[in-house]
Amino acid sequence: MTITPAPIDGADIVIVGAGILGLAVAWALGRALGTGGARSVLVVDRHPPSTQATARAAALLTRARGDAATAALVRDTYTAITSLEEELGEDLGLRRVGTLHVAASGARVDSLRTLVAAGTDPVDWLDGDGAARLAPCLSAEAVERAAFMPLDGFIDPMRLADAYRRSARHAGVRISTGLSVQAIRVERGRVAGICTDRGFIAAPVVVNAAGAWAAGLAWSAGVGLPQAPVRSQYWITEPRPDMFPRDLPVLVMPDAGAYARPELGALLFGLRGRRSLALDPARLPHDTAGLDLDDSDGGLETLEEGWQALARLCPPLLQAGIAHYVSGLSTYTADGRFVLGPVPEVEGLFMATGCCGAGIAASGGIGRAVAAAVLGQPGPVDLAPFAPGRLGALDPFSPALRGACAAARSGKTGG
Ligand SMILES: Cc1cc2nc3c(=O)[nH]c(=O)nc-3n(C[C@H](O)[C@H](O)[C@H](O)COP(=O)(O)OP(=O)(O)OC[C@H]3O[C@@H](n4cnc5c(N)ncnc54)[C@H](O)[C@@H]3O)c2cc1C
Structure with a gap:
């Protein structure tokens, strides 16, 4: 029946x-x-x-x-x-840790000033030492200037x-x-x-x-x-609360094409990569969980390409093993x-x-x-x-x- x-x-x-x-x-x-x-x-x-x-x-x-x-x-x-x-x-668990926008060069400082000036939110400007005090995983020497926006968070x-x-x-x-x-x-x-x-x-x-x-x-x-549907991806290190405390701010690091945030004592970091993978919207399967987004490289090409610039800003990453890789489809215009x-x-x-x-x-x-x-x-x-x-x-x-x-x-x- x-x-x-x-x-x-x-x-x-x-x-x-x-x-x-x-x-x-x-x-x-x-x-x-x-x-x-x-x-x-x-x-x-x-x-x-x-x-x-x-x-x-x-x-x-x-x-x-x-x-x-x-x-x-x-x-x-x-x-x-x-x-x-x-x-x-109920509390929805917003983690209001702030965002630290990091500039590693003079030119980047200028574009960062333009970015934050477009908004009305409070901003604290820090030098390399100040940035590393707030985010101990950052190298003070590698940071030219940083803008901390305390009201930001993740959820x-x-x-x-x-x-x-x-x-x-x-x-x-x-x-x-x-x-x-x-x-x-x-x-x-x-x-x-x-x-x-x-x-x-x-x-x-x-x-x-x-x-x-x-x-x-x-x-x-x-x-x-x-x-078009475009792959986004990030990696999560093994838990290392000694390096990546839970109250670490979100880090936005455009010189490395990277962002990072704390994840239960580990560091979640995303890399944009020079060549993003875009898919044909006419050929998408119904469920992206079953989609081989790893494609031919499992994100390795992006990781290899971006790793050095990121580790220069965030040296502890060289000692922390990677525990997870996550990819999915965002939709870019x-x-x-x-x-x-x-x-x-x-x-x-x-x-x-x-x-x-x-x-x-x-x-x-x-x-x-x-x-x-x-x-x-x-x-x-x-x-x-x-x-x-x-x-x-x-x-x-x-x-x-x-x-x-x-x-x-x-x-x-x-x-
Ligand atoms: C790795 C990664 C990291 C990201 N990081 C961030 C971040 O830090 N900050 C941020 O803001 N965003 C981030 N994003 C982007 C964020 O995930 C998306 O912007 C957001 O989830 C889009 O929501 P959506 O509702 O448009 O899409 P979806 O969550 O994909 O929902 C679309 C829904 O439509 C349904 N659907 C589609 N077609 C049909 C159909 N024909 N019939 C019935 N149902 C249909 C699907 O089943 C699906 O449930 C990230 C994305 C990825 C992949």
Whole structure:
């Protein structure tokens, strides 16, 4: 006997993707609409919530960003964490250790000054000795100047995503997993709903928060997104609390193309590498856990290439063994900006994607901004710089676009 699953009721707003961005949009919609709100919201995902990119993030919540709009979205995440903690009555484990932006050359000091001047957050400038006092694993001689931003921190990404999910559920948002979306159906220029492996679900509004799969899904509605799935990776040393104390600040070291943070007495460090690996969004398997992201090199090429510059700044790394390698798919855009807001050619279609390796950091702001756009209300930032069509018509599966997105990741210097 075969059991036919019950059809799923339509909703006023459907969000595809229960990673942190889809859940943050659901949270913000839930807050705006209130319990028993005037419009129903449904989140769908083929997997349990937050098991793809979100599960693998290093989850630095770095405030210093190159532009005011992105910085505002990150600041909103800190506000979101406070408000979720109040609502849920629990501590979400934000580790407010601060970020130490390290410059190893005069030229880098200048670019660091420009970076922190763009924001309004407090900054302490330190020389090499001051930096090494704060982060004893740093070499005082290798540091020219460093900017310490004490309000920064990092968080367990699954815990934050789950807090968005629970708050959304309390507000009446439905979440349906084990459901694969095959296409967004568009009729006469407006969204009609989604086609899934369990039938059609009617919805006049669809938010595409499908992460690495968002470009493929958008293409089903005739929309080309300027983004590609790009490998992000980090390593974790063996536990050495003598070298890497738990209260170590987050370290951003652009001269080495690296970042690091404490991880239970070990050091978690990421390297960007000169050649990032971008994948064809048309050929992604449904589950990145089964994807051979190690590719041919297991991250070794990046490690070999970046190791010396990193060890010059952080010499104890030469004595600590590496215990873990973690890789996953972020979604980078050609210009390094998120893809957020309405698609003018298709009424009712919105994007919450193109995370550029900062989706955890900006989740609260992205959730609020996209929810406001969906509801036609003023949001926390102007979404024009993040408009899905800002780079014009393009082929989301072209090798040229993949190359540009990989270069955006390799060239990243912030947290
Ligand atoms: C190694 C690594 C380190 C990182 N470090 C940081 C960091 O320090 N700070 C930071 O802010 N960010 C970091 N990131 C980036 C961060 O993980 C992402 O920005 C964030 O998780 C993106 O969330 P998302 O919701 O867009 O994607 P995801 O978490 O991947 O969620 C997308 C969801 O959509 C679902 N889906 C897709 N297509 C369909 C479909 N057709 N039908 C049904 N469901 C579908 C998927 O199953 C998935 O659950 C890192 C990422 C990696 C890989």
